[in-house]
Amino acid sequence: MTDSADEAIAAKALLPAGLRDLLPPAAQHEARIVEQLMADFGRHGYDRVKPPLIEFEEGLLAGPGAKLAHQTFRLMDPVSQRMMGLRADMTLQVARIAQTRLANAPRPLRLSYAGQVLRVKGSQLRHERQFGQVGVELVGSLRAEADAEIVLLAMEALTNLGAEGLTVDLTVPTLVPALFRSLNLDDATQRAAREALDHRDAAGLAAIGGAAAELLGRVMACCGNAPAAVEALAAVELPAEAEPERQRLATVVDLIVSAAPHVQITIDPVEQRGFEYQTGVSFTVFARGVRGEIGRGGRYRTLAGEPATGFTLFTDTVIESVPGPAPARRLLLPHGTPATQAQRLREKGWDTVAALEPLADDAAEAKRLGCSHLLRDGWTVEV
Amino acid sequence: MPAAAPPSSAPLSPVSPSGHAHTAAVSGAPERLTLALPKGRILDEVRPLLEAVGLRPEAAFDDPKSRALRFATNLPHVEIIRVRSFDVATFVAFGAAQMGVCGNDVLMEFDYPEIYAPLDLGIGHCRLAVAEPVAEAQGDDPSRWSHVRVATKYPEVTRRHFARRGVQAECIKLNGAMELAPSLGLCQRIVDLVSSGATLKANGLVEIEHIADVTSRLIVNRAAFKTRHPEIQDWINRFTEVVSHAA
Numbered sequence: 001m002t003d004s005a006d007e008a009i010a011a012k013a014l015l016p017a018g019l020r021d022l023l024p025p026a027a028q029h030e031a032r033i034v035e036q037l038m039a040d041f042g043r044h045g046y047d048r049v050k051p052p053l054i055e056f057e058e059g060l061l062a063g064p065g066a067k068l069a070h071q072t073f074r075l076m077d078p079v080s081q082r083m084m085g086l087r088a089d090m091t092l093q094v095a096r097i098a099q100t101r102l103a104n105a106p107r108p109l110r111l112s113y114a115g116q117v118l119r120v121k122g123s124q125l126r127h128e129r130q131f132g133q134v135g136v137e138l139v140g141s142l143r144a145e146a147d148a149e150i151v152l153l154a155m156e157a158l159t160n161l162g163a164e165g166l167t168v169d170l171t172v173p174t175l176v177p178a179l180f181r182s183l184n185l186d187d188a189t190q191r192a193a194r195e196a197l198d199h200r201d202a203a204g205l206a207a208i209g210g211a212a213a214e215l216l217g218r219v220m221a222c223c224g225n226a227p228a229a230v231e232a233l234a235a236v237e238l239p240a241e242a243e244p245e246r247q248r249l250a251t252v253v254d255l256i257v258s259a260a261p262h263v264q265i266t267i268d269p270v271e272q273r274g275f276e277y278q279t280g281v282s283f284t285v286f287a288r289g290v291r292g293e294i295g296r297g298g299r300y301r302t303l304a305g306e307p308a309t310g311f312t313l314f315t316d317t318v319i320e321s322v323p324g325p326a327p328a329r330r331l332l333l334p335h336g337t338p339a340t341q342a343q344r345l346r347e348k349g350w351d352t353v354a355a356l357e358p359l360a361d362d363a364a365e366a367k368r369l370g371c372s373h374l375l376r377d378g379w380t381v382e383v
Numbered sequence: 384m385p386a387a388a389p390p391s392s393a394p395l396s397p398v399s400p401s402g403h404a405h406t407a408a409v410s411g412a413p414e415r416l417t418l419a420l421p422k423g424r425i426l427d428e429v430r431p432l433l434e435a436v437g438l439r440p441e442a443a444f445d446d447p448k449s450r451a452l453r454f455a456t457n458l459p460h461v462e463i464i465r466v467r468s469f470d471v472a473t474f475v476a477f478g479a480a481q482m483g484v485c486g487n488d489v490l491m492e493f494d495y496p497e498i499y500a501p502l503d504l505g506i507g508h509c510r511l512a513v514a515e516p517v518a519e520a521q522g523d524d525p526s527r528w529s530h531v532r533v534a535t536k537y538p539e540v541t542r543r544h545f546a547r548r549g550v551q552a553e554c555i556k557l558n559g560a561m562e563l564a565p566s567l568g569l570c571q572r573i574v575d576l577v578s579s580g581a582t583l584k585a586n587g588l589v590e591i592e593h594i595a596d597v598t599s600r601l602i603v604n605r606a607a608f609k610t611r612h613p614e615i616q617d618w619i620n621r622f623t624e625v626v627s628h629a630a
Binding site: 124125165167169198199200201202203204223224225266268273274284286287288289290291292293 | 414476477478490495496497498499500501502503600606608609610611612613616623
């Protein structure tokens with residue numbers, strides 16, 4: 001083949017930015033991880049739903065969906081002549097199902113989902129425009145027990161996958177707005193305070209001055225490992241308006257600790273980025289040495305006003321936090337191996353690869369095809 | 384092994400973690416901590432802070448001729464890397480370094496959500512400003528601008544600054560020697576760091592607008608801040624103490 005023909009074929013491999021092919025064994029590894037997570041969610045009473053890839057834009061982008069408007073690919077439906085959006089997040093689709101088709105299902109309603117989403121632009125840390133989400137929604141309960149169940153489920157499912165060095169960071173995104181209200185801060189000061197809080201910038205926060213800087217500074221300092229940070233937060237004198245938020249956070253931490261004392265918990269009461277639509281206890285899951293978030297979740301209200309909470313795990317970062325795929329245990333079957341014998345070996349747990357023609361050197365062929373074992377004279381032999 | 388024997392371990396069961404070193408890092412020896420420092424002017428001001436917080440870099444660190452980029456310290460698990468100021472932010476944002484020192488000019492330009500800037504180190508004082516030729520500045524009425532062309536290392540900051548007042552900024556990205564641009568007709572204005580103003584003056588430029596005061600900040604990676612909190616917080620506290628004593 002000429003060089004230019006090679007180049008023409010190679011050029012076809014180019015995919016649009018942020019999209020890629022998953023090859024063996026990564027594709028199978030990802031699928032197994034997703035299935036194991038979904039199975040764990042099922043064991044905790046969560047039923048799987050499957051929303052479509054594309055919906056009418058006005059449904060997809062209603063309410064909290066608005067923040068994803070600039071991240072959503074759109075296309076015109078030639079049939080209905082209406083604008084459709086390709087989902088950039090599945091949470092809202094599941095919430096929509098809960099409040100429409102499952103409006104009459106008994107509460108609390110536990111739903112799980114897994115699927116791919118597509119975004120217009122990758123983020124700084126996640127260049128992928130397509131990635132997987134696996135998660136659950138718990139709809140119809142305001143109880144702290146619901147908040148705790150969600151966190152515990154996320155941590156347990158990840159631990160079952162073999163993830164190491166997990167940390168869950170809890171926050172109440174409604175706490176800072178409550179402080180802003182009770183401090184009567186004007187818009188400009190709120191913006192400055194918000195920016196300083198987002199960067200954990202003590203100097204910037206001090207610059208806004210007055211009682212606000214003092215109070216917000218003390219709250220910001222209450223981040224770190226539970227229970228010490230929770231106790232520190234309890235010692236801060238807060239306005240009455242912020243009291244329920246603090247109380248809820250402490251209760252949820254207690255519930256998590258008593259159910260799973262080994263879970264590493266941090267709290268960060270001023271964490272708010274990406275939680276703008278959350279109405280109560282929210283959290284982010286990190287793992288040591290893994291760039292970015294493994295998952296995030298928290299309390300919100302559905303468009304119908306129902307209390308709900310849930311979380312989403314991102315399959316790409318989950319994969320980085322768990323052990324790599326098990327090495328293949330594959331058995332090369334010589335040409336002419338009887339079908340019944342091959343069947344029996346598969347039932348014993350082998351993955352089999354059949355030689356399609358007689359082999360001169362079966363060991364070399366096994367190696368070439370990535371088989372760990374081969375069948376020789378009725379015996380399995382390690383390659 | 385007889386044909387009927389099943390594989391020694393069931394093929395579907397996960398193997399034990401292959402990342403053995405990782406496991407050891409979590410439970411045994413402390414995990415590596417990388418501190419990213421900017422080359423050049425700021426480094427001289429950061430240097431005394433390192434001693435004060437108990438970090439003694441290896442000798443090569445102070446050797447301007449050394450080509451090394453990574454340096455060991457007196458603490459076996461702490462290393463220092465020396466990179467460009469803009470790259471400090473990138474290394475920290477991506478978690479390749481857990482902590483770093485860079486100016487808030489860089490933080491404003493990138494606005495990485497993954498970077499926390501918990502401490503103003505009070506060093507590297509300067510300002511980000513708009514400058515133009517002296518002749519131009521006389522008789523110029525900025526309120527009439529609808530579009531400006533600006534040479535800068537900070538296109539994002541520049542665009543935002545002008546957009547706030549309804550002016551569209553066309554930015555020409557340069558990596559240095561901004562002051563040359565107006566005199567050679569590349570553009571009329573520049574946005575750059577100004578400390579004494581001597582460089583501007585020498586190139587016939589005058590500062591016409593102040594964008595922001597700049598100092599160097601201690602920055603930390605968000606995920607490291609959460610997953611290694613006591614350790615990272617301890618470093619923040621040490622730097623805080625040193626800086627408050629210096630003030």
